[in-house]
Amino acid sequence: MDYDVVVVGARCAGASTALLLARQGRRVLLVDKAPFPSDTMSTLYIHQPGVTRLARWGVLDDVVASGCPPLDTISHDIDGLSLTSAVPAVDGVSAAYAPRRYVLDELLVRAAVAAGAEFTDRAQVRELVRRDDRVTGVRLRTGDATATVSAGLVIGADGMRSKIADLVGAPVLRSAPRASCVYYTFWRGLRTGFGFHERPGRWIARIPTHDDLTVVAAYMPQAEFAEARRDPEEAYLSAVESTAPDLYEQMMAAERADRLRGTGDQRNYFRTAHGPGWALVGDAAHHLDTISARGITNAFIQADLIADAMSGVPTEDAASVDGATSGFARTMADTLEGPYKSTLELAKLRPTKTRLRMLHAVAGSPELTSRYFAMVSGVIGMREFMTADVVDLL
Ligand SMILES: Cc1cc2nc3c(=O)[nH]c(=O)nc-3n(C[C@H](O)[C@H](O)[C@H](O)COP(=O)(O)OP(=O)(O)OC[C@H]3O[C@@H](n4cnc5c(N)ncnc54)[C@H](O)[C@@H]3O)c2cc1C
Incomplete structure (x- = not known):
């Protein structure tokens, strides 16, 4: 086996997954068909659960050093209201950030390489290698050269139009119309x-x-x-x-x-994110309307989840690898269900009477306004937000 893991796609999902798996001491190959550093479509905002992961991984200092300004207050104008609050502080990080993608993705790749991953850009996966029904590697095209690389696990982090999902035939489990x-x-x-x-x-x-x-x-x-x-x-x-x-x-x-x-290609779906010898992370596994600016944060959460699931699992042991990726897929779908539902609602662009009533109610209290923004950022869940004092106000 040439590598323990090949990660296809080296932006926020792939580079962070490679970083965490390399830190487990695994032999990781990270490839991307794009030249790096390079830009991609995005409005760049990273929610607090994403920023705290960058801090934990040791990448946030580099983002700050790149000159990315801290976003320490947030405002939301709606229905004659102007809600303003400090960005919720989590784990000692009290600002959000919106780095350019040619900065963020490159910093993540560098961190992955510093952790021991090998990285090749301008390298496209066009085919998978299989033994029986198991994915055992990829065929890589770099310029005019083609190479076959074997691995215990192939991870598709190759975005919404994922080639890996296509090649393994990963079905869409659930979807909703573009809104x-x-x-x-x-x-x-x-x-x-x-x-x-x-x-x-x-x-x-x-x-x-x-x-x-x-x-x-x-x-x-x-x-x-x-x-x-x-x-x-x-x-x-x-x-x-x-x-x-x-x-x-x-x-x-x-x-x-x-x-x-x-x-207008604002897809909403969960795909089957695992199978024999393969897994999907980031937009390849799950995409939601970009209105809630969750894609980067979700990619980081998925990187954490697949690294946790793989922790201690020998990549030569096919059954254990498949058990781990199956566990990852289940936890990922559970974890990201809440933001998915609230995003589908937001993307309709029809603020409901209940939501407006709630916003008018919390606007009178700095503490509740701050808790509301903490919920929007994914720092607390809907249940933690909807405590008795909020219900009373409604
Ligand atoms: C208009 C818009 C605004 C957005 N705003 C935000 C925002 O404010 N905040 C936020 O969190 N998210 C936002 N998003 C979403 C966010 O950009 C994505 O969720 C995020 O980029 C997904 O990361 P990823 O690593 O999964 O995939 P991608 O960023 O799509 O990266 C996939 C990589 O895989 C590579 N690749 C593809 N196929 C192959 C192959 N066969 N071989 C090798 N490499 C391959 C590609 O070159 C690419 O570099 C926005 C998206 C859009 C379109």
Whole structure:
């Protein structure tokens, strides 16, 4: 066996999985077909459970040193309310971050390599190697060269359009229709901080990142995507102007720093995430509407879960590997069910009366507002948020 594990895809899911498995002393090969460092579509925000993992893995200091600004307050404007609070502190980390992906993914890859993983970019997996019904390796294409690599476990961290999922025929277990679409770009010199503006049919996010830039994203219903595509600039700017006029005014006085990007391919699914000799992590395993900005955090959670499941499991022992990946898939689906459900609800862009009543109720109390944001960030669950005092207010 050439490696214990081959991880296909080296961004937030793959690089962090490789990092944790390499730290277990395993021989890990991490490959990506893209050149690194490189960018990918994202509005960049990492929730607290993701940031605390970066801190635990020793990567957060590098993110901070890269000049990524800390996001220590959060605001949410909706229905005449303006909720503002400090970003919830967890494990001594009291800021969130939104690093550029060509910074974050590269730092994770470097950490994986420092932990002993081998990394090759511009290397594409086109086929799997099998013995009977078991995946035992990959065929890699790098430039004109093709190589066969054997491994005890092949992990597909290759995104929503996963080739590995395709090759193993991993079925979608559950899915929901696309609900939103999004356009975003970067603005230099905004002084708006981190937050959201919401009204029926619109969700605007402003997220400060490196180089004095702020991502401003406009989410609209999927039903409007065909119309928005005809004139994305107009759709984007009028969504911001009609939902967050103060932000729009600042944008008009600021420097636009990039082209507009957008997508309507907002899939919602859980795939079967394990099988004989293989597993899926990150978007390959589970994707949800990007409106809740959960993808990176979910990728880190999955990396932790698969590393925990594999801890102490010898990769030569096929039955134990398959038992571990099956356990990972179960725990992953349970852990990510809550954020999935709340994201599906949010992505409808139809704030319910109950939710508005709850927001009006918590707005009067700094403590409850802070707890509300802790729930949104995934620091506490719905049950911990809905304590007797909140229920009484409702
Ligand atoms: C518009 C938009 C906004 C978003 N905003 C946020 C946000 O604010 N916060 C957040 O947390 N998430 C956000 N997301 C989601 C987030 O970007 C993804 O969830 C995250 O990138 C998933 O990481 P991943 O590592 O699973 O997959 P990816 O980032 O998709 O990486 C997969 C990698 O696999 C490689 N690959 C694919 N096929 C092969 C192959 N055959 N061989 C070798 N390599 C291969 C690719 O080159 C790629 O580098 C957003 C997404 C979009 C589209």
